Amino acid sequence: PAQRKHASRQRFAADLSQCLYDLVIHLLPTLEELAVKEDVRKLLERLIRTIEPDSRLLSFGSTANGFSLRNSDMDLCCLIDSEERLSASDLVVMLGDLLERETKFHVKPLPHARIPIVKLTLDPAPGLPQGIACDIGFENRLALENTRLLMCYAMIDPARVRTMVLFLKVWSKRRNINSPYKGTLSSYGYVLLVIFFLVHVKNPPVLPNLQQMPPLRSISPEDTHLNGYNIWFFDDIDLLRQRWKSSNTETVAELLIDFFKYYSRDFNYTSGVASIRSGLLKKESKGWVSEHERGSPRERNRLCIEDPFETDYNVARCVTRDGLYTIRGEFMRASRILASRPDRALVAIAQLCE
Ligand code: ATP
Ligand code: MG
Incomplete structure (x- = not known):
């Protein structure tokens, strides 16, 4: 039975990966x-x-x-x-x-x-x-710089990274959890969650940490700093594609299933900060202790995602208590749907984005 279960899981993942690629292709701009x-x-x-x-x-x-x-x-x-x-x-x-x-x-x-x-x-x-x-x-x-950083991450492994990100964007819009003005998270925030997951959570990692790779030649601080923030990252993508080969061979569906599992079960929302530059950090060490606990009407640090360059800036500062509750509920719902492995992957996607 264990073998049969494994086989059925693999079949579902292969099927789902194909469906995700097909879906995303049709949603690209013309x-x-x-x-x-x-x-x-x-x-x-x-x-x-x-x-x-x-x-x-x-x-x-x-x-x-x-x-x-x-x-x-x-x-x-x-x-x-x-x-x-x-x-x-x-x-x-x-x-x-x-x-x-x-x-x-x-x-x-x-x-x-x-x-x-x-x-x-x-x-x-x-x-x-x-x-x-x-x-x-x-x-x-x-x-402009964080756009370039995300673009580099997308180019390292476009099949898996872009597919995952684009699907999550569609999903978060369909599920109504992509409105910073209404207390949920911006697309930029979701992209950072995906990259954090692929660099720091997955083992072996799917992506390298571009901000921590050593530069090829020494550069002066003036060239690496903007408004006091270190904006350097490894951006020679041609070279990187030759040198970086992830030993993680999971399919995009397996990664997506795991992504939902991680953010519905394992990520510590109370104390954790997702930082693509430095890995998992503590709210306390950044001074991002929840202002709501001190009786402040402002909700700021319910969900903490460190900006890759402006490291004192919480990209998820707009997320309210209710917003976070809804987002986590959606991660759990997605995880549940994918764990139930409906007969056809297409059905799973339809349910996810209902
Ligand atoms: P969409 O297709 O949904 O518009 P997008 O990739 O353009 O997605 P946005 O959330 O619109 O993502 O963000 C666009 C850019 O604005 C980001 O690349 C980032 O530079 C900046 N940005 C957006 N939200 C934030 C934020 N909360 N904090 C800092 N910068 C942000
Ligand atoms: Mg935009």
């Missing part, structure tokens, strides 16, 4: 969508240059890190290469006015947000059935 987005970026860049001639508009987030689904929003960052420049909030106001006048976008400038941004949306049109949603921020160089 070439047409990517082209339209690139045109939008160029158009916006041209307009911004009428205000700040020395500026560049760069993509970050999912459009640039390899974890993009069809119709995902565009995250853009404006970098200004001149010494004298307007403040971010002034730029937000001016750019807001300009775009309102010159384009068909609906424009919402948020000059007083923690990170001032202009929010844009474009109504659905024939070639663009879902419209476009786009945020433009300024000088957010750390976001």
